[in-house]
Amino acid sequence: MDDQASLSINKESELPLLSTPVLPPRAYIFELIIMLGTFGLYIPIWLVLQVRDIKKLTSAVVTPLAWFFVPLIFITQLFALPRLGRHLSNYEEKLGLKPPKFLYLLWAVIVTTISFLLVLAEKIDDTLLWQLGIIQLVYTFLFSLLVLRINRVKRADSRIKARTRRNPYSWWEWLLLLSGVLLISLSISGSVISDVIAKHDKNSVYVSSEDQFNFPVRLITWYEVETNAEAIKSFVGEESFLTANIYKYDKGTTINEVATFRYSQLMDVNKDYQCVEEQFFLPNSSSVKMIQICEVANIFGINTTLSSVIKNDKEMLEMAIEVVASEDSWSIHLRSAKEAIKGFNIQ
């Protein structure tokens, strides 16, 4: 691209004088790492800073802070990205550079499309977090390509060399990067459960020959993990949005006692839990099954607790599941939990 600059007419003199420093062009790899490391959260900040610089460098009539929302809100990209393209082209032309208009158009179309896909995926119930994550990474990577064009034009601008900061890498950016990486690492380590005993793929049936129960694993992968003291078996669903425990009760305990206990626990946490409960015979048997499903919406999403108790002549087992997830990913985990509760059985 630098070679093409010589072929253009240099109108650098039309550009304003710089009164305050701007960000110098930084290594693309650094920008890419910080964008990926913060899972794309850095992009809005980066864009605000770059637009602020463009305003300083070209006297363009823009409101830098408003650009914060462009990477986040798909609809704004439809008019913001062409506008950015025009500002950059104007800037490049004044520096005698040939604006890569076609490439930019192609980039803008792809970025907008991916952004739309991301919105769509969030709305689809069955989309798992890891699937969303991949789309987000692609989106982040694509957005980072904009760094190359802005670096190119900044490098061509002699004013920047004169009014640049001594250290182009701010401490807060390093802190942001560190926090992002830490957060993602924790999140990943949380979902890749540390004390996994066994993995149970979706569309399988978990059978405990030791405790004589089984349940179907549907829609997502379940992991059997170390149990707490009270449960005889514990499980988590992938991404840890679903936790399940199996409890064994004395024969003297009644189904109603367990059901009441579960609802009482929930009332103590949140009075707004909405519950439905049913009790019925398992087909062709005198074993009774109880299913209680309670849910409540909160600022973080939806909490659903499910309890299924089966009582036969010999024993009473309970499968208790909690699904805590954002509204977007709640559905698939809830459906997986419901399938497990529905199919939970004593052998």
Next chain:
Amino acid sequence: MKQLINHLFLFITFFISATQVFANNIQFALHESPLIKMAKQDQINNPQGYDSTTNILRSIDVKIDGDLVTTHIQQIWYYPDSKSADTYGTERIYFNEINDQITVYSAASINSNHAVNQLNIETVQYGEDNNYNTFDDQKVAYLPIPGIVERSYMVIDYRVTTDYSKMEMPFYDSFSVEGNFLVKSFKANIQWNKQDIQWHNTHTGLTCQSAEKSLKCTGNNIAPLDIDSSTYWRDKIRGLRVAAHQDWPDVIDRMANAYQQAFTEQTLIDDLYNELTKDLTTKTEIIDALFRYVSEQIRYVSLSTEGHAYTPHSNDSVISNLFGDCKDKTALLQALLKKAGIESTPHLVATNRTNTQQLTVPSAAYFNHIVLCLNYIGKEYCLDPTDMNTHWQTTSDWIQNKVALALRADERPKQIAPSEYLWQMEVNTDLTFTTEGGVLEKQKRTYIGEFASYMRNELRGQTKEEQHEWLKEQYQQNIADIETVKTGIISGFEGDYSTFMVGSSLSFEPFLSTDTHLVYTEPDNWLASELRMNKLENEFDAYTFNGVKYTSHYTIDISSHWTPIKPSPRLSLSSKFGELKRDSYIKNNTLYIETTLTIPWQRIELSDQVDFNKFIEVLRELQAIRVEAPLHT
């Protein structure tokens, strides 16, 4: 249990002390019977005795000479311990006052020292067998055999002479081979000379040889009958049945002819009918009025006197006397219904039999009752005019499922259909949780069909105070033992007899914490009461379960402190035996719970007994209503 109480009431036995009322039927010619010698010989042959009560000999010698039948019965018994001696030490001889003459030759005990103790005839007592509302007028003589202790023998030797010319049916007798105890030796010798005799042996351990005018049957070591207490022994017991030859059409003809005697004098019917049906327009009203009149205004009096064992008295005499027995009342009701253009058929009923297979030789002797059945709008109703508590469209519980014979051409014995649900009840309960933490309860109970009849039977004839006391006790036993409960009859003795309604109200003192979330459980009490049935523990026979249909509607107001957001659990407990269903919803800040238990009439086979018990156990555990709600925000 309710059925048992009902039957105890209806078939109450009136014992009469030794007043010699029936002494003309029984003579004593006590002497050293050869049976005593046989018993002593058995003592010598078996010095160790027998482990359990044993019928060492059962010998029956029958001579049928036209209408005169003599039956010579000889029995030797062994009682191993004082308990069996105490239980069986009094011998009973059943007889009919009209046509039976009995001579007792020996009624004695032989103890382990071979000492003989003969009956003291001064100690003989007489009584009436249970026969309320039936035409079975059997009497019983109680012979307390003296000197019976552990390891005693008892002999009984008597002859019954029956004059069948005084009966309104030909000869029939039944000799059971098996009983509660081992029969070491059974002998039956039947001889006849004039009429044709038919016989049938239903016990495989009995070998019979017949000649032209005689029959000899013998059996050894006949095992005791395996039977459960819930089974009618007449439905199961096996043995020899002997009767004058006739087929079912002959039986029907003879009984129908006898029954028709009631209609020979009925000049008072028209006036009575007109009076009873004045201002009534629909047939339903007319049937109800006629049935209510005959069942309530014609007093039941057992009148199976000579010539009227099976033959009713004339309708005019019944109308004049304002009393009659089952056949009298049935005939009068039939005559009145006929005036209304309603055809009906009398049905002989055996109130102690449900198994038609046991009626192996045709005879009217199986039957002890008569009712009237009619078809109305496509459905058959059997009306028992001896039952003053039951609506005419409900079948009296004691004739349900019983063997009956319609007195109509080409009929055969069959069972009267049982109700699908014998015990039907609907309960409406309003619960209001007070600000102080107490509960106000208002309840309305509607008893339906046979259950209404049961309640009416229990409360009829009592003063208002007695009725309140009875209902209060019923409430205290089933719901809560609280003295302050107010209860009373809403309706039951006036108007429609198909239901009986009771109301109650009660204020429970504060017992709930009003500063915590509400977690409240209480039994659906009347449902729980229905499920408080005993575990089925039959060993030998299928159990006949009388159907139950129970519906409850709870309306619960907890708004004083709590917000109802969780309906009570939905129950859907269905099995092949029946189901318990419950739905619950919240409307206008009020919790509603609606429950239905349906367990229809059914025979529960032995193989299903365990599953049935489990089913009831589960229903018992899960029937309670639960009210759980958070405190107001």
